[in-house]
Amino acid sequence: MKLLTSCRHALSCAVDLQGAPYPPRRARHAVQELLARAWGCSTEPERVETALLVVSELVTNACRHTPGPLEMRVSWDTPFLTIEVDDLSQMVPTVTPAASCGAHGGYGLHLIDELAVHRSTEISPQGKTVQVILRTD
Helix, strand or coil, X not given: CEEEEEECCEEEEEEECCCCCCHHHHHHHHHHHHHHHHHCCCCCHHHHXXXXXXXXXXXXXXXXXXXXXXXEEEEEECCXXXXXEEECCCCCCCCCCHXXXXXXXXXXXXXXXXXXXXXXXXXXXXXXXXXXXXXXX
């Protein structure tokens, strides 16, 4: 994890996920470390669990539906936590119809959309960035 900024009310990091043995685990670990620095022991565990769930879903989607995740950036600026995952695909993620969700998945974007205040996708010549913003207060 490369720490990019650090101050009392803002903190950010970038995590290289390309070639990582298990990218979702690496991403969760980095977010857990960032939130521990940002919030210490004074935070409610539910907020951390929500952030870890969203990160895991985003990175897992990049692993399952694209050539793989390249990088994740996370920034906390009171009261928002912004998570961005870059991958090599230019395909915009779509929500699976509820009737098609099942034992093999399809619930990820439903969960993210329920927990996040914002989700967007930006296409670039190199692929895309999926951004999710969570409230932390």
